[in-house]
Amino acid sequence: MLYLVGLGLGDAQDITVKGLQAVRRCRRVYLEAYTSVLTVGKEALEEFYGKELILADREMVEQEADSLLKEADVCDVAFLVVGDPFGATTHSDLVLRAVKLGIPYKVIHNASIMNAVGCCGLQLYNFGETVSIVFWTDTWKPESFFDKIEKNRQNGMHTLCLLDIKVKEQSLENLMKGRKIYEPPRYMSVNQAAEQLLAIIQKRRLQGEKPEITENTICVGLARVGALDEKIASGTLQQMSTVELGAPLHSLIVTGTMHPLELEMLKLFSVDSSSFENNACQRTT
Numbered sequence: 001m002l003y004l005v006g007l008g009l010g011d012a013q014d015i016t017v018k019g020l021q022a023v024r025r026c027r028r029v030y031l032e033a034y035t036s037v038l039t040v041g042k043e044a045l046e047e048f049y050g051k052e053l054i055l056a057d058r059e060m061v062e063q064e065a066d067s068l069l070k071e072a073d074v075c076d077v078a079f080l081v082v083g084d085p086f087g088a089t090t091h092s093d094l095v096l097r098a099v100k101l102g103i104p105y106k107v108i109h110n111a112s113i114m115n116a117v118g119c120c121g122l123q124l125y126n127f128g129e130t131v132s133i134v135f136w137t138d139t140w141k142p143e144s145f146f147d148k149i150e151k152n153r154q155n156g157m158h159t160l161c162l163l164d165i166k167v168k169e170q171s172l173e174n175l176m177k178g179r180k181i182y183e184p185p186r187y188m189s190v191n192q193a194a195e196q197l198l199a200i201i202q203k204r205r206l207q208g209e210k211p212e213i214t215e216n217t218i219c220v221g222l223a224r225v226g227a228l229d230e231k232i233a234s235g236t237l238q239q240m241s242t243v244e245l246g247a248p249l250h251s252l253i254v255t256g257t258m259h260p261l262e263l264e265m266l267k268l269f270s271v272d273s274s275s276f277e278n279n280a281c282q283r284t285t
């Protein structure tokens with residue numbers, strides 16, 4: 001049996017009872033280590049689960065899935081995913097491969113950032129398409145996420161922006177020697193995401209456009225949701241570029257049209273209550 005087990009969002013103790021029971025009876029337990037992280041590392045998980053974990057990087061999951069699934073038809077193998085196994089980045093490929101090999105599978109769900117963002121008071125029903133904001137480089141500055149946020153906002157919908165995690169091979173030499181040594185990952189902060197959005201707004205104005213999203217659009221920055229030191233801050237997009245949210249992981253929400261109750265909730269987390277004064281876009285239902 002292949003078990004896909006969600007680990008939740010905070011620390012080792014967020015695994016479900018069902019998930020923990022499955023992990024403890026598995027012969028091999030893989031920890032998916034590239035789409036998300038908890039506030040604790042592999043060792044803390046191993047100690048709490050009482051089980052050794054094998055780190056699974058993107059290459060292993062995407063190109064060496066057969067070795068991961070080896071003998072899963074005669075013994076139990078677990079694949080652990082931070083959040084929910086089907087939250088944001090899905091692991092359907094692995095499931096399809098298992099099914100093709102005649103391996104039965106079970107999913108043990110957990111909280112995902114996709115639903116936990118409701119903690120800021122915005123209604124999950126009022127969200128449009130989720131976007132991923134990627135790190136820009138000197139030569140690569142995609143803007144497609146901005147167009148999706150604009151579209152959501154035109155439709156009155158909020159946008160959950162998931163922020164890039166960059167895992168980079170350390171050096172070409174290591175690569176050539178077949179060694180995989182990783183630099184510490186880079187996690188995009190709410191400040192960096194807001195700066196990229198502000199840069200796009202400026203650029204579009206120079207091109208004669210009038211973007212729907214402006215420096216004054218109300219946004220929410222969320223850090224370490226589900227952890228003991230979770231932090232939420234609401235304010236304008238401009239304020240998000242300097243707000244202090246601390247360690248990763250971060251997510252950003254660009255609001256659409258708000259119900260008075262949503263607005264009331266957001267004010268609980270405001271960096272400066274005057275940011276909300278000119279926000280008249282309210283829904284009534």
Ligand SMILES: C[S@@+](CC[C@H](N)C(=O)[O-])C[C@H]1O[C@@H](n2cnc3c(N)ncnc32)[C@H](O)[C@@H]1O
Nearest residue numbers: 083084087088112113162163224225249250251
């Ligand atoms: C590709 S998604 C993976 C989602 C995960 N499978 C889940 O179900 O929650 C990873 C991104 O979600 C956001 N994220 C995940 N966990 C978070 C948390 N606890 N607090 C804030 N943002 C989080 C970050 O932007 C992060 O880069």
